[in-house]
Amino acid sequence: MLLEVRNLVKEFGGLRAIDNLSFDVKEGEILGIIGPNGSGKTTLFNLLTGFLPTTSGKIFFKENLITGLPTHVIAQQGIGRTFQTTRIFVDQTVLNNLMIGLVSKTKHSIWDALMRRGMTKREEQRLLKRCEEIIKFVELEEKAYHFAGELGQEEQKRLAIGIAITTEPKLLLLDEPTGGINIEEINRLTDIIRKIYNKGITICLIEHKMKLVMELCERIMVLNFGTKIAEGTPQEVKNNEAAIKAYLGEEYAA
């Protein structure tokens, strides 16, 4: 198991956003997480990545307990994420955005700065090469020197995914990668998600576009009020009474 979540609870005051949730993510799969708004999907991601402290419960990543660790340590251990609202450095070029993503893998202390380490030509070349790979991967070759703020919505989403994979995560959490994108532009994003999957990176995907989830995911987990109400293959979830009632609606009933 790559990720094991056991009896996870998150309370905001009196509200239980995540209520005794347990699930596993297997290595190399795409797990879809669906559910109505406010069902705790994004909260779950924030708990997994350490952005929010858990109230109780345990999270194991590669058999190590990661609950309570600071965000950057969890990121270094191999969990990458994107955010629901696209977060990129809008006043930097696409290339620089990715360079920032790589900073944690370079010498970046004050001492290194004063000793002029970490910015040597060879080091820069190495980073540039890695950035070029990622730029190619997310198909932004023509926009490499454009400011990220000048990019279109869908290009920004691709850049955000690019930033998330600079750290070479084992597990990538995608929070609505196609939110706010129209149907015509989605194909490119799904292609990239498939490419990431083909590279062997495990993916957890929050998504509201059911067609996409049903196509991409091997397994789907349905959340409602912070608890798991259904889990299984797309076919099984489509036929699940609780899932249909809470979220999918009659049209998806097989």
Added chain:
Amino acid sequence: MGRTYLPSKILPIMIGVFFLIIIPIIFPKGFFLHLAILILLWTMLCLSLNIIFGYGGQLSLAHGGLFGIGAYTYAVLATKMGLDFWAAFPIAGVISGIVGLLIGIPSLRLRGPYFVIVTLGFNIILVAIIENLSSLTEGVNGLAGIPGPRGIPWLPFARDFSSKISQYYLILFFLLGFWLIMHFLKNSQIGRCLVAIKKDEELCQSVGINTMWVKVQTFLLSSILAGLSGVLYASYIGILTPHDASFHMGFDALVYLCVGGIGTIIGTLIGPAIMILISEFLRPVVEIRLFINGLALIILIIFMPQGITGGITNLWKKLPKGRKIYAA
């Protein structure tokens, strides 16, 4: 891509440094030289504030206090313990660094206005300590008779620091060193980090950057530089009162920095130079001096929100574009 990291403006830098070097030759003594020295000292404080505020995006109001800690450490070591400038200088740097860590570690956990208020609080505490530790600091009466740096007999150009001109060059020497540090910081991985943290700290954490550690280091460096500028200030002025450690100093530095251009290297000099000169030229009209000073500041901030450096850079950027359109 490489162009971003090259020291692209060698010539203007050379001209600027040359200009700074010949100032004492143009004004060999008297009031103007005194003003020039004050400007350099303020530039150093602005520079240290610029590192944490301009690059790090954390507005510290404790820098007046850190400046004062450096100044008082030197003053106490020199007057009460008879320590030499050259021995006290590094000690004062270390102590202001330690105080900086004590302030930085708790307060850097906070963001935005909360950080500002907490650092302001720390500054007020520091002044209270200085005022009440009268066995060392003479309290509100202040410390007088602080010696300047002693000459180094075996080092050419450094045999004697009793004249104002030599003091000017000593301070300029350190200032150039500070600028170099700032340049290194700006063009480094941590500089890249700081720009990013300023914009979106959570995104930085999500790609594995220990943002707290980066900010603490930056605050440490900034505190040491603030303290060292305090040492030079104390050794030049020769007298210290708790006011020299108060948050007013930090506020003044902040205003100068806003005028000069936040986050720029040259702005740390332009800001103090303009504000101090304006304030001195207005001395004859003492009744409305502060009024004019304030008005000038308001007008400047409205029309050049990025300071003079930023404003000029923007004009410069607009120029070639206009030409291109014209040519096409």
